[in-house]
Amino acid sequence: MPFIPHTEQEVAEMLQVIGVNDLNTLFEEIPAHLLSGELTAVPEGMTEMEVSQLMHARAAQHPHSVCFLGAGAYEHHIPAAVWEITTRGEYYSAYTPYQAEASQGTLQLTYEFQSMMTALTGMDVSNASMYDGASALAEAVLMAVRANRKSKSRKVLLPTTVHPAYRKTTQTIVHGQNIELCEVGYDPATGITDLETIKQLADGDITAVVIQQPNFFGNLEAVNEITDWAHEHDMLVIAVVNPLSLAVLQSPAEWGTAGADIVCGDGQPLGAPLSAGGPYYGFMCCTQPLVRQMPGRIVGRTVDLDGKPGFVLTLQAREQHIRRSKATSNICTNQGLVVTATTIHMSILGTSGLERVARACHANTRTLVEQLADVEGVSRAFAGPCFHEAVLQLNKPAGEVLAALAQLNILGGYDLAESYPELGHAILVCATEMRTDAEIAAYAGALAAVMNEEEVST
Amino acid sequence: MLIFEHSKAGRNGAPQSPKEKAGIDDLPAHMLRKIHAALPEVSEMQAVRHYTRLSQKNFSIDTHFYPLGSCTMKYNPRACNTLAMLPGFLSRHPMAPAQQSQGFLACMHELQEMLCAATGMAAFSLAPMAGAQGEFSGVAMIAAYHKSRGDDARKEILVPNAAHGTNPATAIMCGFSVREIPTMGNGDVDFEALKETVGPQTAGLMLTNPSTLGVFERQIEAIAKVVHEAGGLLYYDGANLNAILGKIRPGDMGFDVIHSNLHKTFSTPHGGGGPGAGAVGVAERLKPFLPLPVVARDGDAYRWLTEQDLPQSIGRLSAFMGNAGVLLRAYIYMRMLGREGMVRVAEFATLNANYMMAEAKRRGFELAIPDRRASHEFIITLKSESRELHVSAMDFAKRLLDLGYHAPTTYFPLLVPECLLIEPTETEAREALDGFLDAMQQIREEARTNPELGTGAPHTLPVKRLDEVRAARQLDLAWKGGT
Known part of the structure; x- marks a missing residue:
C-alpha cells in the first residue's frame, strides 16, 4: 500500500514523455550488480485494517498502571x-x-x-x-x-x-x-x-x-x-x-x-x-x-x-x-x-490554570509522601522543601519492591540504585494533579503489604 | 491578532484545570514567584478559534503540493497518526518496566530490523531525534571507532561541496576539521580531487547518494574503495533515501554508517518543523558504538540494551527513547508499505521526477544537469530568466505561492545559480505535476508582460513579502505587552 495514485495508462504515458520503455530504465545509471533485488527480510504489506488490528493488539499488551513515576516525564491532564x-x-x-x-x-x-x-x-x-x-x-x-x-x-x-x-x-x-x-x-x-x-x-x-x-x-x-x-x-x-x-x-x-x-x-x-x-x-x-x-x-x-x-x-x-x-x-x-x-495547552490553562495544576501536584505529593513515610521500613531521605517529587528510603531492595508493586499495576517510582548507589534502597516518587486521594491511599496500602512480606517475590 | 490580545485578567480555563487543593504555603516564601507569569487568559473557545484560524494561514501537504527538493514531502497517511495515538501507547511512561511495554518494544525491534533490511546495515539505533542528531551519532561513532584502534591521527572529515549544511556543521561538532571535495559539471564527485585528498588524516567521507544535485553517484564503488584503502569510513546521509528504497542499499554500496530521516522516506509528519527522527544504522564493525538505547530480543521478550550491554557506546542522545511517537508512525507506515511497496516508492518517486524534468525541458526551462537521469529530484536553473527577464528564482518561488503551489527548494545546492530543486514524491498524481509546470510557464509569461506580478509576489497570501532585514536588526522575539 504505497499511497501511489498512478493508473497504468498514466504510467505508460509518462514513460513515453520521458522516452523510456519501462520503470527499470530510469535506474540504469546504478551499477546493475549492486541492485538489491527483493527485500525478503521486510514483511509483506498490510492493509489499513490489518495494521490497525495489529496496533490495537500491541497497545493492549500494556497493562494500565497508576503512575507515581516521574523522573523527567510526568502524567498530566491535557485538555x-x-x-x-x-x-x-x-x-x-x-x-x-x-x-x-x-x-x-x-x-x-x-x-x-x-x-x-x-x-x-x-x-x-x-x-x-x-x-x-x-x-x-x-x-x-x-x-x-x-x-x-x-x-x-x-x-x-x-x-x-x-x-x-x-x-x-x-x-x-x-x-x-x-x-x-x-x-x-x-x-x-x-x-x-x-x-x-x-x-x-x-x-x-x-x-x-x-x-x-x-x-x-x-x-x-x-x-x-x-x-x-x-x-x-x-x-x-x-x-x-x-x-x-x-x-x-x-x-x-x-x-x-x-x-x-x-x-x-x-x-x-x-x-x-x-x-x-x-x-x-x-x-x-x-x-x-x-x-x-x-x-x-x-x-x-x-x-x-x-x-x-x-x-x-x-x-x-x-x-x-x-x-x-x-x-x-x-x-x-x-x-x-x-x-x-x-x-x-498554555493558552487554554492560562496563568491561573497552570498555577492550579502546579499547586495540586505539590499538594498531592505532600499527601503521598506523608502516607508512604508512615509505612514501616519507609522514610524520607532528605529534609527540606520539594516541589512534586521526593526520595524515599526503603529497608528492602528498591527493584524488588517496585517489581512487586508493578504486579499490582502500580508504577511506584524510579529506582535510584543505579545512578545513586550511595542512597542504598531508595526510590523517587511523584504525584501529579492526576492522582486521586483514593489512588494515593491504595499505593500506601500496597506498599505496606509489600514491605511487610518476608520475602519479596519478583 | 496575538492570543495575548484576546486575553482578559480573570478569564480562564477553569473546567480544564484541577479543582483547587491545599496551597503551597509550606514552601519558603523566597522560593516562590513574586509576579504571576503573564500567560494569556482566554476561554477554551477563544483559544480553539484563534489556533484554528492560524492553521488556515499555513500551507501543508494536506492542502498543497510541496515539490521541495531534498525534503520528501510525501503524503502522511492518517492511519499512522491515529494508531500511534492509541491510549496504550500515549499513556506509557518511558521508565515503565519492560515487561509492561512489550507491545511498544516489539514495534521498535521490528522497526530496527526493517531498517536494517532496507538499507543493508547490520544494526540500527532509533535514538537520534532528527537527521542532524543521526548525523552527529554517525560521525561520533566514526571518531570512537578510530580512537578504539589507537588511530589518533584521523582529524579530517571529507564532504562534497554539494552537501547539506548539516554535514560540515556536524563534523565540527564532533571535533573534526572539514575538507570540501569539488563536484564535476555532470554531478559526480571529482574523483581525482578525492584521491589526492584522502590519506592517513582522513576519518571519513560524508556522502548523499543520490546527491543533492539529484543524480546517482556512479563512481560510488571506486569512492568507497579509495576511502576504505586509506583507512577512512563512509557515511551515508539518508536525506535522499526515498530515491533508491528497495532498489539499492547503502550497505551494498560500501557505506559503513547511515542515518535515515524517517520524516522523509518513512512519511512521519513534518509538523511545521519537527519532531523528526534520524535513526542511525551501522555495518558490523561499528555495532559496539551505537547510541543508546537499542531494543534487543531475548527469546520472546524484548528489552532495552544499556551501557552494560554496549560499554563502548557513544552514549545517550536524549533523556529517554528519542521521539518514540514518531518512530511508531514510521513503523506503521513501513508495515503498510511492505517489501513490495518499498520498491514502488522509489520507482514512482523517480518516475514523477523524470517526467517533470522531461516536461520542464519541453516547456523551455533549462536543466542544471540535462544529460543525466534524474533520481527522485532534479534542478531547474533560472539564470537566463533572471538575466533577461529580471525575475529571480526567489520571485518564481513567491509567485508559485500565489498560484497554490509551495515553492521548491531555492538557492540550494549552492553550486547552481538561480536554482529550484524539485522533488515531487511518489504520492502526487500527474495532474499536480502538470499543474505546477503550467504555473511555472505562467510566471515566465508574466515576467514578459507584467513583471511586477513576479517581483512583488506573493499578492494573495495573508501577508506580502516580509522584511527579513528588519526582523534581524530590530529584534522582536517575544510579545511584551502593547501591539
Missing part, C-alpha cells in the same frame, strides 16, 4: 482541544516555515510560544524549541562556552543532582569539543548541591555552572546563593527547570541579584503525553546579550511590504544551512508539532 487542533492537517503536515508568507500560522504560533516561555522563565528571549530537555542542556553548555569570553577553561560544573540522563546526554554531545564537565556532589542531609563543596571546586577559572530546579530528587536548590556566587566568579549560570513549576516557583530571571543567563528544560509537562518517551520538546531561553549565541530556530515579528505585521525565521546567519561549518550547532529542526500543542 481535549489541545491535540484536536494540533493534529489538524495544516499544522501536522506543514513543512518548516522557510516560506514565511505561506507559513504565517506556524510562525505566529511559534512567536506566541516564545512569548509564553519568556513569560514563564522571566528571560528576555526564547528559541523555537530544541529536541528534548537533555539535549537542550547539552546545547546550553556549548552555548555557555561560546558566550563566556572571560573564561578560557571550558570547564562547566554539573552537579550530581541534575537528572542522570541529562548528564549522560550532555557528555555524549559535548564529548568532541574539549569541554570538561566537573561533577559536584550534594549534601546527604538535604539532597541539594552543597554550596561549600561547590566553592572548594572553584579555585580557578570556571566557565559555567548548571543548576536544576527542582533538582532530580525533587528538592529545591539554593539557587539565589549559587547564582550570586557564580556571577561573582564570572561564570554563566545555566538553569534547568520544569516549566510547570514556574507557575509557582521563583523564575530563573529572579535567581539571585542578576538572574540566570541561560534557561533550558523539557516542555513535556505542558501538553505532551508520556508517549513512551517522546516526542517532547526542549526549550531554551536566555538574556538579550546572548541571543546571537543561542542555537536553534528563532521566530521574529516584522512587517511586510505594506507595513502589515508578520512573522519570519530570523537570525538565520547562526544556522547550519547558511553558516555550514561555522554554525552555532548542527541543529536544523525544532519540535514544531509539540510546540503547537504546548502553545494551545
Whole structure:
C-alpha cells in the first residue's frame, strides 16, 4: 500500500514523455550488480485494517498502571482541544516555515510560544524549541562556552543532582569539543548541591555552572546563593527547570541579584503525553546579550511590504544551512508539532490554570509522601522543601519492591540504585494533579503489604 | 491578532484545570514567584478559534503540493497518526518496566530490523531525534571507532561541496576539521580531487547518494574503495533515501554508517518543523558504538540494551527513547508499505521526477544537469530568466505561492545559480505535476508582460513579502505587552 495514485495508462504515458520503455530504465545509471533485488527480510504489506488490528493488539499488551513515576516525564491532564487542533492537517503536515508568507500560522504560533516561555522563565528571549530537555542542556553548555569570553577553561560544573540522563546526554554531545564537565556532589542531609563543596571546586577559572530546579530528587536548590556566587566568579549560570513549576516557583530571571543567563528544560509537562518517551520538546531561553549565541530556530515579528505585521525565521546567519561549518550547532529542526500543542495547552490553562495544576501536584505529593513515610521500613531521605517529587528510603531492595508493586499495576517510582548507589534502597516518587486521594491511599496500602512480606517475590 | 490580545485578567480555563487543593504555603516564601507569569487568559473557545484560524494561514501537504527538493514531502497517511495515538501507547511512561511495554518494544525491534533490511546495515539505533542528531551519532561513532584502534591521527572529515549544511556543521561538532571535495559539471564527485585528498588524516567521507544535485553517484564503488584503502569510513546521509528504497542499499554500496530521516522516506509528519527522527544504522564493525538505547530480543521478550550491554557506546542522545511517537508512525507506515511497496516508492518517486524534468525541458526551462537521469529530484536553473527577464528564482518561488503551489527548494545546492530543486514524491498524481509546470510557464509569461506580478509576489497570501532585514536588526522575539 504505497499511497501511489498512478493508473497504468498514466504510467505508460509518462514513460513515453520521458522516452523510456519501462520503470527499470530510469535506474540504469546504478551499477546493475549492486541492485538489491527483493527485500525478503521486510514483511509483506498490510492493509489499513490489518495494521490497525495489529496496533490495537500491541497497545493492549500494556497493562494500565497508576503512575507515581516521574523522573523527567510526568502524567498530566491535557485538555481535549489541545491535540484536536494540533493534529489538524495544516499544522501536522506543514513543512518548516522557510516560506514565511505561506507559513504565517506556524510562525505566529511559534512567536506566541516564545512569548509564553519568556513569560514563564522571566528571560528576555526564547528559541523555537530544541529536541528534548537533555539535549537542550547539552546545547546550553556549548552555548555557555561560546558566550563566556572571560573564561578560557571550558570547564562547566554539573552537579550530581541534575537528572542522570541529562548528564549522560550532555557528555555524549559535548564529548568532541574539549569541554570538561566537573561533577559536584550534594549534601546527604538535604539532597541539594552543597554550596561549600561547590566553592572548594572553584579555585580557578570556571566557565559555567548548571543548576536544576527542582533538582532530580525533587528538592529545591539554593539557587539565589549559587547564582550570586557564580556571577561573582564570572561564570554563566545555566538553569534547568520544569516549566510547570514556574507557575509557582521563583523564575530563573529572579535567581539571585542578576538572574540566570541561560534557561533550558523539557516542555513535556505542558501538553505532551508520556508517549513512551517522546516526542517532547526542549526549550531554551536566555538574556538579550546572548541571543546571537543561542542555537536553534528563532521566530521574529516584522512587517511586510505594506507595513502589515508578520512573522519570519530570523537570525538565520547562526544556522547550519547558511553558516555550514561555522554554525552555532548542527541543529536544523525544532519540535514544531509539540510546540503547537504546548502553545494551545498554555493558552487554554492560562496563568491561573497552570498555577492550579502546579499547586495540586505539590499538594498531592505532600499527601503521598506523608502516607508512604508512615509505612514501616519507609522514610524520607532528605529534609527540606520539594516541589512534586521526593526520595524515599526503603529497608528492602528498591527493584524488588517496585517489581512487586508493578504486579499490582502500580508504577511506584524510579529506582535510584543505579545512578545513586550511595542512597542504598531508595526510590523517587511523584504525584501529579492526576492522582486521586483514593489512588494515593491504595499505593500506601500496597506498599505496606509489600514491605511487610518476608520475602519479596519478583 | 496575538492570543495575548484576546486575553482578559480573570478569564480562564477553569473546567480544564484541577479543582483547587491545599496551597503551597509550606514552601519558603523566597522560593516562590513574586509576579504571576503573564500567560494569556482566554476561554477554551477563544483559544480553539484563534489556533484554528492560524492553521488556515499555513500551507501543508494536506492542502498543497510541496515539490521541495531534498525534503520528501510525501503524503502522511492518517492511519499512522491515529494508531500511534492509541491510549496504550500515549499513556506509557518511558521508565515503565519492560515487561509492561512489550507491545511498544516489539514495534521498535521490528522497526530496527526493517531498517536494517532496507538499507543493508547490520544494526540500527532509533535514538537520534532528527537527521542532524543521526548525523552527529554517525560521525561520533566514526571518531570512537578510530580512537578504539589507537588511530589518533584521523582529524579530517571529507564532504562534497554539494552537501547539506548539516554535514560540515556536524563534523565540527564532533571535533573534526572539514575538507570540501569539488563536484564535476555532470554531478559526480571529482574523483581525482578525492584521491589526492584522502590519506592517513582522513576519518571519513560524508556522502548523499543520490546527491543533492539529484543524480546517482556512479563512481560510488571506486569512492568507497579509495576511502576504505586509506583507512577512512563512509557515511551515508539518508536525506535522499526515498530515491533508491528497495532498489539499492547503502550497505551494498560500501557505506559503513547511515542515518535515515524517517520524516522523509518513512512519511512521519513534518509538523511545521519537527519532531523528526534520524535513526542511525551501522555495518558490523561499528555495532559496539551505537547510541543508546537499542531494543534487543531475548527469546520472546524484548528489552532495552544499556551501557552494560554496549560499554563502548557513544552514549545517550536524549533523556529517554528519542521521539518514540514518531518512530511508531514510521513503523506503521513501513508495515503498510511492505517489501513490495518499498520498491514502488522509489520507482514512482523517480518516475514523477523524470517526467517533470522531461516536461520542464519541453516547456523551455533549462536543466542544471540535462544529460543525466534524474533520481527522485532534479534542478531547474533560472539564470537566463533572471538575466533577461529580471525575475529571480526567489520571485518564481513567491509567485508559485500565489498560484497554490509551495515553492521548491531555492538557492540550494549552492553550486547552481538561480536554482529550484524539485522533488515531487511518489504520492502526487500527474495532474499536480502538470499543474505546477503550467504555473511555472505562467510566471515566465508574466515576467514578459507584467513583471511586477513576479517581483512583488506573493499578492494573495495573508501577508506580502516580509522584511527579513528588519526582523534581524530590530529584534522582536517575544510579545511584551502593547501591539
